[in-house]
Amino acid sequence: MNQLKALVVDDEPLARERLSRLLKEAGCTIAGELCDGVALLDWLKEPGEVDVIFLDIQMPGLSGLEVLAEVSDCPPVVFVTAFSSYAVQAFELAAVDYLLKPVFEDRLAKCLQRLRERLIRPLSPAELKALLPPPVRFPIRAGDGEIYMELELVTHFELENDQVWACRGQNRYLTRWAALSEVEQAFPEDGMVRIQRHLLLRPGMVKGIRPASVGRIKVMVAPKVELTVSRAMTPRMKECIRVGKP
Incomplete structure (x- = not known):
């Protein structure tokens, strides 16, 4: 050999x-x-x-x-x-x-x-x-049934009233998860970041950032869609998207 x-x-x-x-x-x-x-x-x-x-x-x-x-x-x-x-x-x-x-x-x-x-x-x-492996997919609710969405299309996940929504920019789709921790456990290799208690962001989908209140930033994930990053998570978020501290 x-x-x-x-x-x-x-x-x-x-x-x-x-x-x-x-x-x-x-x-x-x-x-x-x-x-x-x-x-x-x-x-x-x-x-x-x-x-x-x-x-x-x-x-x-x-x-x-x-x-x-x-x-x-x-x-x-x-x-x-x-x-x-x-x-x-x-x-x-x-x-x-x-x-x-x-x-x-x-x-x-x-x-x-x-x-x-x-x-x-x-x-x-x-x-x-x-x-290449097949695209990573997960079910979203559609009427009485389910259809499958590719993870790479999702910008972030939102928790609202014990229900997790998969978001593709302004569009939201109801999943069968009840907690963001379940999403993190389902995709441990994706590198998602919990930027708020109710928001789980896929850093690779960030298109731009701008300052928000003191110590915080807003990240743009789609036209007219910005998410506020908590003060505690702002340093990590900057590191994930490879920008220097102001």
Whole structure:
């Protein structure tokens, strides 16, 4: 078996450690671990000898996508992220593969097999569809029955009178949940933030921010739709959407 030499780039120490361990267990050598896109750019100025870079997308400073867009000569890249919405853009930048967190052994094995066989080429739409998991969906009430909505369409969830509403901008849809904690438990990997006791926000849906009262901000999630972030959660919310403190 061809032993691959890999570089792991991720700002989350636990994710870095887990992926490195899985790669070692799969017979790979870890050439190094980096914690952000700037460090990778510096590394690429005089790159070491590696067969593949496993690269997180959302990182402080430069994202993985921004790094790959800036360099013309780079070892094969496999993107690793918690968000499937980046897949098309990743493959447009000539990524070899695209792994969703948490990475599992069987999916990683398929990726490594492609690398070992040097099947480094853009994937067809059918191949890309086969690699990606189906959209995450959940039921919403429709008359006497239910229909299913994709989580990626939802901007936030609201709790009102012991009922949880899924919101897509100004539109609201009644779910079968009775508490926001149930939503958080249903989607532990989505990174939702409780910005008020009754509001659960998906940070990736934020389009803009502006100051509100002292120590608070408002976030825009759709035209004419703004949500007020509590004073206690404002620092975390700023960090999630990667803006500096005023």
